Amino acid sequence: MKYGFDNEKYLKIQSEHIKERISQFGDKLYMEFGGKLFDDHHASRVLPGFEPDSKLKMLMQLKDDAEIVIVISAVDIEKNKIRGDLGITYDVDVLRLRDEFMSRGFLVSSVVITHYNGQSSAVSYRNKLKRLGIKTYFHHTIEGYPENVALIDSEEGFGKNDYVETKRPLVIVTAPGPGSGKMAVCLSQLYQESKRGIKAGYAKFETFPIWNLPLKHPVHLAYEAATADLNDVNMIDPFHLEAYGVTTVNYNRDIEIFPVLNALFEGIYGESPYKSPTDMGVNMIGYCISDDEVCREAAKNEIIRRYYTSLGRFAEGACEEGEVNKIALLMKQAGITTDYRKCTVEARKRKEKSGVPSAAIELADGTIITAETSSLLGPSAALILNAAKHLAGIDHDIKLIPQSMIEPIQKTKVSFLHGHNPRLHTDEVLVALSMLSTTDENCRKALDCLPQFDGCQVHTTVMLSEVDRKIFKKLGVGVTSDPVLKK
Numbered sequence: 229m230k231y232g233f234d235n236e237k238y239l240k241i242q243s244e245h246i247k248e249r250i251s252q253f254g255d256k257l258y259m260e261f262g263g264k265l266f267d268d269h270h271a272s273r274v275l276p277g278f279e280p281d282s283k284l285k286m287l288m289q290l291k292d293d294a295e296i297v298i299v300i301s302a303v304d305i306e307k308n309k310i311r312g313d314l315g316i317t318y319d320v321d322v323l324r325l326r327d328e329f330m331s332r333g334f335l336v337s338s339v340v341i342t343h344y345n346g347q348s349s350a351v352s353y354r355n356k357l358k359r360l361g362i363k364t365y366f367h368h369t370i371e372g373y374p375e376n377v378a379l380i381d382s383e384e385g386f387g388k389n390d391y392v393e394t395k396r397p398l399v400i401v402t403a404p405g406p407g408s409g410k411m412a413v414c415l416s417q418l419y420q421e422s423k424r425g426i427k428a429g430y431a432k433f434e435t436f437p438i439w440n441l442p443l444k445h446p447v448h449l450a451y452e453a454a455t456a457d458l459n460d461v462n463m464i465d466p467f468h469l470e471a472y473g474v475t476t477v478n479y480n481r482d483i484e485i486f487p488v489l490n491a492l493f494e495g496i497y498g499e500s501p502y503k504s505p506t507d508m509g510v511n512m513i514g515y516c517i518s519d520d521e522v523c524r525e526a527a528k529n530e531i532i533r534r535y536y537t538s539l540g541r542f543a544e545g546a547c548e549e550g551e552v553n554k555i556a557l558l559m560k561q562a563g564i565t566t567d568y569r570k571c572t573v574e575a576r577k578r579k580e581k582s583g584v585p586s587a588a589i590e591l592a593d594g595t596i597i598t599a600e601t602s603s604l605l606g607p608s609a610a611l612i613l614n615a616a617k618h619l620a621g622i623d624h625d626i627k628l629i630p631q632s633m634i635e636p637i638q639k640t641k642v643s644f645l646h647g648h649n650p651r652l653h654t655d656e657v658l659v660a661l662s663m664l665s666t667t668d669e670n671c672r673k674a675l676d677c678l679p680q681f682d683g684c685q686v687h688t689t690v691m692l693s694e695v696d697r698k699i700f701k702k703l704g705v706g707v708t709s710d711p712v713l714k715k
Contacts, residue, residue: 229592229683232522233277233513242512243289246431249510250293250397253429253501256421258414259510261402262434266328271435273706274450274527275517276683283435287400288332294398295335298322299408301343302350311404319353321404326362337399338363338392342409345369365390367409367416374412374488381495386419406458415492422496429501430493432482432508437462439476439506440514446527448477449558453534456551456558468504476506528562529685529706532569535559536708540691543711572687572708574598585690585712587611589705591619592683601651604634607688608696609657615684616661619677622670629660629671649714654699681705690714 250257263271265284272280279285287294303309304318311321326336339357341350344366357364367389370380379385392413399417401410414430421428436451448462465478467486482505489508493500502508517523535555541547559565566572571588578586578598586600587607597618599610613628622628637660638650652660658675665672682704690712692700700707 229276230519230522231277232517232519232526233275234516234518235277235279235282237518238278238282238513238516239286239289241515242286242510245510245512246290246398246433249429249431254427256394256397256399256426256428258399258401258417258428258430260410260414260430260432261400262406262410262432263436265402266325268435270450270454270530271513273533274447274530275513275523276526277518278513283433284332287334290398291332291334293396294400295337295394295396296329296400296402297338297340297392297394297413298325298336299340299342299401299403299410299413300353301408302341302345302347303343304405304408305341305353306347306349309405318404318408323360325402325404335396337394338365340365340367340390340392340409340413342367342412343369363393365392367413370412374485374492377488377491377495380415381419381492386416387423389416389420391420392417415489415496418493418496430508431510432505433510434479435511435513437477437479438514439465439478439509439511441477441517443477444561446524446531446562449562450527450530450534453531453555453558456534456538456554457547465504465506468506471503476504478505478509482508528564529569531555531559531562532564532566532572533706533708535566536687536710539711540709543691543713569685569687569708570594570596571685575687575689576710579689585688585714587686587688589615589681590685591615592680604631604638604651605657606649606651606653606693606696607690608654608686608692608700609652611686611688612654612657612681612699613674615681616674616677617670619680620670620673622674626670628668628674629657629664633660633664653693653695655695658699678703 267280269280272278300318300322309318311318322339329336339362341354344350354364370385373380401413403410418428418430437448441447443462443464452460452462461480462477463480463483465476465483468474468476486505490500538547538552538555542549542552571590574596575586575588578600582600584601585607588596588598589611590596597615599607599614601607617624634652637652637656641647642650661671661675665675684705686700686705686707688709691709
């Protein structure tokens with residue numbers, strides 16, 4: 229696969245820049261960490277070469293000076309909000325994140341429950357964390373936040389919040405997802421630290437938008453597509469342009485709230501250390517793009533991927549049509565249609581020829597392999613077998629899994645497990661291959677080729693089962709599907 233991002237350079241210059249920002253304030257820096265620290269697959273898709281755990285690796289270089297505070301909103305606890313990519317609730321994800329950080333040697337000092345307004349579920353969760361030996365604090369809902377600066381910057385505002393005890397110079401404030409109140413926690417701590425005579429600073433780490441890329445760069449359009457449900461919009465930072473005469477990109481929420489933040493900084497410090505939202509950021513990713521054209525191409529494919537995801541969500545009643553229309557508009561701005569994605573075109577050609585649901589995969593070298601539904605296999609399972617045979621140099625006419633082995637599996641699925649679809653899914657095919665690999669050289673060779681699926685692109689003409697989606701994700705395959713429900 230072609231790479232467009234220098235990951236080693238990123239690890240080096242990003243950690244150095246954060247150290248510089250810490251020294252700028254003296255005693256302590258509260259750094260709001262947006263986006264995913266673990267498994268940032270969006271970044272790795274639009275910036276080929278960026279490793280999904282790059283941000284975590286970068287922070288590993290700072291871990292002796294850093295501690296982590298995890299934030300969760302009482303509102304999200306109350307409604308059992310689920311993290312879509314993992315399928316777990318935010319309250320469970322807090323514990324997962326804590327374990328992940330601690331297993332890598334980070335100090336996770338506490339959890340802050342924000343937007344607290346007496347919710348019984350938040351109290352129960354706090355008690356649960358206390359039983360686990362986890363320090364937990366409440367930060368209250370402040371009426372009129374963030375516009376009511378006079379109230380916020382007072383003992384009846386931030387002054388009512390619990391003071392979060394920290395002891396290291398870099399405090400990383402993160403959360404399971406957006407809207408958790410990370411920024412408010414940072415600002416509340418600045419207020420509380422100021423009362424105690426501690427000079428603390430604030431900085432923001434957001435992977436996207438990338439401030440030194442053009443506004444309509446495909447990477448930025450891909451970010452808007454990824455946040456279509458949040459209505460995030462990339463904008464020229466007018467404050468930065470006025471202060472420095474330099475054009476930079478930020479997003480609407482930070483630009484809209486900056487005058488309020490500026491007033492809060494002035495109330496806490498006496499003067500604001502920042503002249504623009506861009507000033508607050510510490511993101512150095514834009515300096516590590518090594519091949520802009522590769523990243524542009526990857527981002528265009530990501531926009532299409534997001535478009536198909538929204539089409540599927542809309543078909544299932546999980547989103548409004550406006551989300552689909554917004555991404556369609558972004559595709560138009562990027563000058564692309566779904567035909568830009570090669571595997572999409574080939575999957576549809578196979579379907580037109582066969583008359584049944586089909587699939588296509590684009591391999592690392594650009595080769596396209598296709599497959600179709602049969603009485604024995606679904607299109608995804610057939611595609612994995614066809615692609616594995618191609619990669620292993622096995623003749624296409626050779627049957628890796630004999631029908632005599634598939635039929636008993638089908639009988640179990642239908643007769644004993646009361647399933648409606650007798651065809652084998654991807655996981656069942658891989659299990660069968662694994663069993664046969666101990667005695668069949670071709671099956672072993674096919675299995676050995678599975679790591680080569682990482683980074684490949686697949687399109688199917690029918691929406692996939694949860695099982696098939698998860699298998700492709702584990703293989704590192706990017707999947708899109710037409711919004712056609714299985715019959």
